[in-house]
Amino acid sequence: MSETDLLAVDGVSAAYGKVVALREISLVVRPGEIVAILGANGAGKTTLLNAISGVLPITAGRIHFAGQRIDGRKPWQLSRLGISHVPEGREIFPAMTVEANLKIVDAFGGGPTFGVADILDMFPRLKERLTQNAGSLSGGEQQMLAIGRGLMARPRLVLFDEPSLGLSPFFTKFVLGAIADLRRKGISTLLVEQNMRAALKIADRAYVLRVGSLVRQGSARDIAAAPDIQEAYLGA
Template sequence: MTDLLRVDGIEAAYGKVTALKDVSIAIRPGEIVAILGANGAGKTTLLNAISGVLPVTAGEIRFDGAPINGRKPWQTSRLGISHVPEGREIFPDMTVEANLNIVDSNGGGPAFTVPDILEMFPRLQERISQLAGGLSGGEQQMLAIGRGLMARPRLILFDEPSLGLSPVLTKFVLSSIAGLRAKGIATLLVEQNMRAALRIADRAYVLRVGRIVRAGTAAEIANSPDIQEAYLGV
């Protein structure tokens, strides 16, 4: 199967500080790929580089076979890449419905309507006319995911979707992300709960100080003794 996203040897920096060095990953259509690593490993930087938030200084990013280096976030969104960032970044002074409707739905992936999002996250139905800033953390995360899907992505980037959520809500949110596979949407997942991420992922990459140090199937990574010791607390 042809790769939907291919990242080849990219580098990225914040000023003089190199955050990514010779990073290469690939994602196929409908695949869930987890990016694992300690805080400061470069996980968020990688997502920002792919979506155009942060320019790369070397290497190439290709989406659906075409180079996308230098594209702005709104341009990558129109190509079919949605980014649900850490912190959610919803519009707190707009209603839930307005947050969903403000999205430019030109990504070319499966079409989602507001009723589709409310069916996926029934709790948002009860809050549809409320200001988004008044939602709980879990409800805000549901809204952020729903807004990302409204862009009709073929690839969606999730940065710490369970951050600050209870175990019950974490399970629900990650289950919702896993359900996107059936719709053919590819997922690149950065998740603090590494065990949970590996349970829903097909493959995983491990980042350490800006470099990929391990790649394999989710089962291979989960069962690797050094990964278990370093990241999974075994």
């Protein structure tokens, strides 16, 4: 792990029972950087995020964050170190109000401080829904709430899993724009996103997974310009 790396994944493998889902994956995320993880369904993208956030134990390799080895730690411990995971499906508390969903988070991550007012400034739609139960929100509003809740933990690194899934083009643009703005606050991002073209527009670098293995890495611009990537993933 270089001193300039915030996150370093080194030779990580993971499995679901006897089914190997990741094979010796290595990647880094630097402070203030957006790194995109690309690949088809089943490539291992969600598995990788789950391995980093402690949801899924790894079977080989090491993971370091801010100079500490973190593989084997529980998700709540990693949250307190400064890693927030905004999972696919959002996993908000539908029977609780928007405000309660935001306030339930422990803010010990060591990153920039976000209060409820800061989240409402970022997502004005939530200001109108503050006292509503989260389950009554639209899909786009729920995604805003999930992002806001992740930021309330004061993360230094946020793992986003398919943040635009099921959203309209308007909400997709708004949500990805909010993620891009985190860079200005010094927050790093590891982004799994179905809209790969949009992800590459806001990312600094990208890694490409295929059936659990890392097959490509480089600057987002170079990855987006590669003819084979365009043909396989970008609809060219």
